[in-house]
Amino acid sequence: MFRKVKEFIVERLIQICGLASIFFVVVIFLFLLKEGLAVFKVVTPLDFLFGKSWYPISEPAHLGILPLICGSLLVTLGAAIISIPIGVACAIYIAEIAPSKTKEVLKAGIELLAAIPSVVLGFIGMVTLVPWVKNIFHLPTGLTALSGSIMLAFMAMPTIVSIAEDALYSVPKSYKEGAFALGATHWQTIHRVMLPAASSGILAAVMLGIGRVIGETMAVMMITGNAAVIPQSILVPVRTLTATIAAEMGEAVVGSEHYFALFAIGIVLFIISFAINVTADLFLHRENK
Amino acid sequence: MFKIIGICLIAVFFFIMGFSVNCFGGSVKNSIQIKGSDTMVNLAQAWAEKYMEKNPGEFVAITGGGSGTGLSSLISGTCDIAMSSRDIKEKEIALAKQKGINPFETKVALDGLAVVVNPNNPVSRLTVEQLAAIFSGKISNWKEVGGEDKKIVILSREVNSGTHVYFKEHVLRNNKPESKEEFAPGALMLSSSQAIADEVAGNSSAVGYYGMGYISPKQKAIAVAKDKESEYVQPTIENVLKGKYPISRPLFLYSNGSPEGLIKKFEDYCFSKEGQQIVLITDFVPIKK
Numbered sequence: 360m361f362r363k364v365k366e367f368i369v370e371r372l373i374q375i376c377g378l379a380s381i382f383f384v385v386v387i388f389l390f391l392l393k394e395g396l397a398v399f400k401v402v403t404p405l406d407f408l409f410g411k412s413w414y415p416i417s418e419p420a421h422l423g424i425l426p427l428i429c430g431s432l433l434v435t436l437g438a439a440i441i442s443i444p445i446g447v448a449c450a451i452y453i454a455e456i457a458p459s460k461t462k463e464v465l466k467a468g469i470e471l472l473a474a475i476p477s478v479v480l481g482f483i484g485m486v487t488l489v490p491w492v493k494n495i496f497h498l499p500t501g502l503t504a505l506s507g508s509i510m511l512a513f514m515a516m517p518t519i520v521s522i523a524e525d526a527l528y529s530v531p532k533s534y535k536e537g538a539f540a541l542g543a544t545h546w547q548t549i550h551r552v553m554l555p556a557a558s559s560g561i562l563a564a565v566m567l568g569i570g571r572v573i574g575e576t577m578a579v580m581m582i583t584g585n586a587a588v589i590p591q592s593i594l595v596p597v598r599t600l601t602a603t604i605a606a607e608m609g610e611a612v613v614g615s616e617h618y619f620a621l622f623a624i625g626i627v628l629f630i631i632s633f634a635i636n637v638t639a640d641l642f643l644h645r646e647n648k
Numbered sequence: 649m650f651k652i653i654g655i656c657l658i659a660v661f662f663f664i665m666g667f668s669v670n671c672f673g674g675s676v677k678n679s680i681q682i683k684g685s686d687t688m689v690n691l692a693q694a695w696a697e698k699y700m701e702k703n704p705g706e707f708v709a710i711t712g713g714g715s716g717t718g719l720s721s722l723i724s725g726t727c728d729i730a731m732s733s734r735d736i737k738e739k740e741i742a743l744a745k746q747k748g749i750n751p752f753e754t755k756v757a758l759d760g761l762a763v764v765v766n767p768n769n770p771v772s773r774l775t776v777e778q779l780a781a782i783f784s785g786k787i788s789n790w791k792e793v794g795g796e797d798k799k800i801v802i803l804s805r806e807v808n809s810g811t812h813v814y815f816k817e818h819v820l821r822n823n824k825p826e827s828k829e830e831f832a833p834g835a836l837m838l839s840s841s842q843a844i845a846d847e848v849a850g851n852s853s854a855v856g857y858y859g860m861g862y863i864s865p866k867q868k869a870i871a872v873a874k875d876k877e878s879e880y881v882q883p884t885i886e887n888v889l890k891g892k893y894p895i896s897r898p899l900f901l902y903s904n905g906s907p908e909g910l911i912k913k914f915e916d917y918c919f920s921k922e923g924q925q926i927v928l929i930t931d932f933v934p935i936k937k
Contacts, residue, residue: 415807426833580839584837585836586836588833596834606808607806612719612723615739
């Protein structure tokens with residue numbers, strides 16, 4: 360009897376813990392909606408999403424976030440272009456080629472890279488990368504989208520490498536042996552057999568890496584210059600959605616249109632990262648079938 | 649196992665410690681929370697240190713974050729005094745009234761707003777009109793104001809900064825409330841005066857602005873004239889005091905209602921001879937002689 364009660368309590372407790380995360384997500388989303396949707400009393404959703412100027416404290420305020428969306432997308436795209444090839448190649452090396460000792464060292468190194476706080480990366484980027492970008496491209500300033508992309512690529516890499524490596528590792532051994540038995544070289548095996556077999560896992564890795572990049576705040580705020588213009592190239596300063604929230608939230612008077620607009624930006628970010636996560640999930644599940 | 653319990657106990661202990669200190673600070677009123685303008689942080693910190701030296705057992709905590717941040721914490725009741733380098737806005741007063749807070753303004757010092765460039769930049773004097781054209785993006789090359797053929801990199805503070813608001817209203821809009829002038833969208837928004845100082849020190853095409861306390865030999869302050877006919881004036885304490893320097897502003901402390909008790913004692917100290925001496929030492933301009 361006593362054991363049954365105990366069992367029941369423990370089961371319920373675990374169930375509550377399990378449901379907690381869903382509960383929190385829903386509550387957070389509702390809160391975001393409640394605070395953010397209020398901004399559409401002053402601007403229409405179209406003007407908000409596609410407005411070209413962001414002057415939140417002027418009278419009347421210009422609340423167009425197109426430059427911010429473009430900024431976020433540009434930095435993310437840049438980071439993806441840099442981190443995906445390196446990350447996937449690194450995963451292939453760790454999973455397929457590296458001898459077991461090197462493998463251990465590399466894995467530990469990647470985990471360490473993931474452990475560096477983003478503000479530290481931002482700081483390092485500011486004093487080393489920014490002057491470097493400025494001098495190499497002869498730019499008026501090094502605080503550009505490119506600097507942000509490079510720094511964010513460092514942050515996305517650990518995610519991409521570890522998940523892609525897992526995906527490659529979980530490809531059945533028989534595939535590889537079969538390929539070798541047919542006389543394929545090591546590279547042919549990787550390229551023609553392993554990569555296609557692990558492709559959905561690798562795609563999921565890439566998506567999660569991108570998800571990490573788009574939500575990153577501190578480092579981009581420090582090194583992208585935060586100018587709210589629609590970028591014409593990757594060598595100009597940009598302002599991202601996340602940096603805007605972080606930089607302006609402290610100032611926004613609670614209940615003002617600026618405050619609601621920042622929450623609405625939060626909704627946009629939430630939707631973007633939700634979409635990315637769902638896509639990643641779809642790929643992962645396809646692999647499991 | 650015991651280790652884990654031990655760690656948990658220690659964590660709980662610290663948690664309770666922190667909590668009880670907070671409670672203590674709240675019930676026995678011997679501490680003042682001051683928050684706001686980054687421009688005034690150094691000044692307030694110097695005041696606080698001397699004040700605490702003279703009045704052991706009383707604590708004054710200073711936090712920066714920007715004038716808007718300070719005022720919104722005063723309104724939400726999380727600080728006792730807000731430092732501000734701009735007037736409180738109508739909107740903020742209305743909001744404060746709503747929450748039962750009655751902001752009381754005390755002018756404690758004056759500040760000259762320095763416009764700075766890299767020491768390698770040949771430009772050393774500008775009129776307010778030229779400054780407005782530069783910062784709003786109408787002049788985008790240094791050669792238009794007598795410098796080298798280089799693109800101008802505009803550095804500005806974030807919108808939570810009182811300096812940003814002051815500069816916009818008094819330089820860009822030249823004190824005309826009906827003007828719709830804005831900072832150029834391509835202006836880089838940096839999160840602190842120090843960040844602007846660092847970028848100007850390393851970038852020969854940058855121009856920025858901040859309180860004159862931040863001027864160092866690594867930056868060159870521009871001599872500013874009200875209009876073409878007027879004299880070009882350097883931002884020095886003497887010139888601000890005489891009213892010759894065109895971009896100077898008052899610095900305020902805001903409290904809830906007219907200051908009482910500890911807050912009054914602290915504000916009185918700021919006005920004392922010693923307090924105003926500190927104003928001078930931290931490169932601001934005293935209001936009382």
